[in-house]
Amino acid sequence: MSAVSSSNWDRRSILRAAVGLAVAVPLAACGGNNGRGAGSGSGTQLTQMFHAYGEAGTEQAVKRYAAAYEKANVTTQWITSADYESKLFATLLTKNAPDVFEFHPQIQMVRSGQVADLSDLVDPVREDFNPADITSHTVDGKVYGIRMIDDPQFFFYRPSLFEKARVKVPETLDELIEAAARLTTGKVKGVYLGNDLHAIVNPLIWSAGADTLDAKNEIAYHTPAVVEGLKKMRKLFASGHLLLGAPTDYWDPSSLSQGLCAIQFCGMWAMPQFQKALGDDLGVFPFPKTADSGKPSVYNGGWSMFVNAKGDHVDAAKEYVKWLWIDQKKDQEDWATSYGFHIPPRSSIAARATRLKSGLPAQGVKLFDEFGHFDNIGWTQAMMSATWDVIADCVREDGDPEAALDKCDRAVNRELKKLFG
Known part of the structure; x- marks a missing residue:
């Protein structure tokens, strides 16, 4: 799902800063509408x-789900500022830490004992998950964590502009x-990849036949084909046909x-818009x-629910998470398909998600199934940042890709x- 407003953060790339667990920062105010007292349960007080x-109705949906839970009073902190990850990891270090929170899988959270083992919740339905x-x-x-939604990311384009320019759907980066180049006319640029280009780093690697890490947790991205791809990206960046400095980032459909622009990299969440x-x-x-x-390749983003292993109500929090994200299939389908389009991570729910069965949503699901790549839990924020530096050094600037990748290798290693030792 998209970010809260056009001025806010890159919804995928910066919201994984698990490194923030080691930084104690006072928690800023989260706004007056934090949902306290909204639950109908009694006894244990839980905070999520x-x-x-950004999609209309999402906050109301989350609070509606929580209000239906009868075994605890679940309140919601809905963080509207631009630095969700900073607020999350700062508050995890305080007595006001949430019992349940959404984020992305990060091995640091496991190594630090921050997130609870949820295997006992997942194992009975494991075969139903992707x-x-x-x-x-x-x-x-x-x-550790239960996936709530899968968010495939790909290119959206306007067929009418392709027809007018006599352009076919690209199958290679050269195309x-x-x-x-052919679609750039006047104020309309040919393609938009996001303002900092971070969103396309992993797709560039995967589409070169490489990967971030291999099965042994060793570097897998430093290949001749990735070097070739970086050179091509530099050519595109310098061509004048790439939209730069857009009012909103790639996650927002407005560009x-x-x-x-005529082509935009974005996520399936924005398809209805x-x-x-x-x-x-x-x-x-x-x-x-x-x-x-x-x-x-198709990058599969998404969001997952975690239980704070250092909280005061771990068992109660796990019970709530099981109730909502394992048992309540109707709510899970609602969350995935009623506020933007997302793919339910459970096959039984995806099978009945009628909004995704035809037309463009069905095409998005097909691309996800055929070309999808998922996050590696060992690929950390520091490693991501190192690859972003590669883009800065040899795409935004005209540096040597091999030298940039060598520098990246040192940071990743x-x-x-x-x-891993």
């Missing part, structure tokens, strides 16, 4: 923390660069829907293959040594 989704969602939340055979603005003049395609050795 969410970042503010196996990749289970893997991305597993450390040493234990599952995307060529299409961007394409308001005519600033795109359709409302553009009607049937809308299509999707995956990140095209970077080199001959690769194949198209330091982190790998800390985590």
Whole structure:
């Protein structure tokens, strides 16, 4: 789901700063409407923390689910500021820490004992979950976190502009660069990849036939095909056909829907907004293959629910999480499909999600199934930042890709040594 407003954070890339667990920062005010006293339960008082989704009705839905729970009084902190991750990890260090919170799988949270083992909740329904969602939340055979929604990310485009420019849907990065050139007219740029280009780092790697880490938790991204892809991205960046400095970042659909570009990298969550603005003049395609050795890729983002293992009510919090994110299938389907489009991570719910069964949503699901890649729980915030530096050094600037990747390797290997020895 998208961010709270056009001025706010990159909804995917910065909301994983588990490194913040080590930084004690006083918790800023979360706003007056924090949902306290909203639950209908009695006895145990539980607090859950969410970042503010941009889709209308999301806050009301979360509080409606919580109010229906009868075994505890569940209140909601709905964080509307631009630094959800900072507030989350700051408050986890205080007596006001939430019992339940949403985030992304990060191995540091497991190593520090911050998140509870939820294997006993997941095991009875494990076969109903997308196996990749289970893997991305597993450390040493234990599952930490329950996936709530899967968010595939791909390119949205306007077929009418493609037809006018006589452009076909790109299947390679070279074809995307060529299409961007032919689609750029006046104030309309050919393609938009986000203001800092961070969103396309992993797709670029995957589409080169590489990966972030391999099965042994060793570097897998430093390959000749990735170097080739970085050189091509530099060519696109310097071409004048890439939209830069857009009013909103890639997660917001307005760059394409308001005519600033002909192609936009974005997420399936924004599909209803795109359709409302553009009607049937809308299509999707995956990140095209970077080199001959690769194949198209689709990044699967999403959000997961965690239990604070250092809280005062771990068992009660686990019971609530099981009730809402395991037992309440109707609410899970509502959360995935009523406020933007997301893919339910459980096959039994996805099978009955009628909004995703036809038209463009069905195409998005097909791309997800065929080309989807999931987060590696061992790929940390520091490692991500190191790859973002590569983009800064040799795409935004005209540096040597090999030198930039060598620098990245040193940073990533330091982190790998800390985590895995």
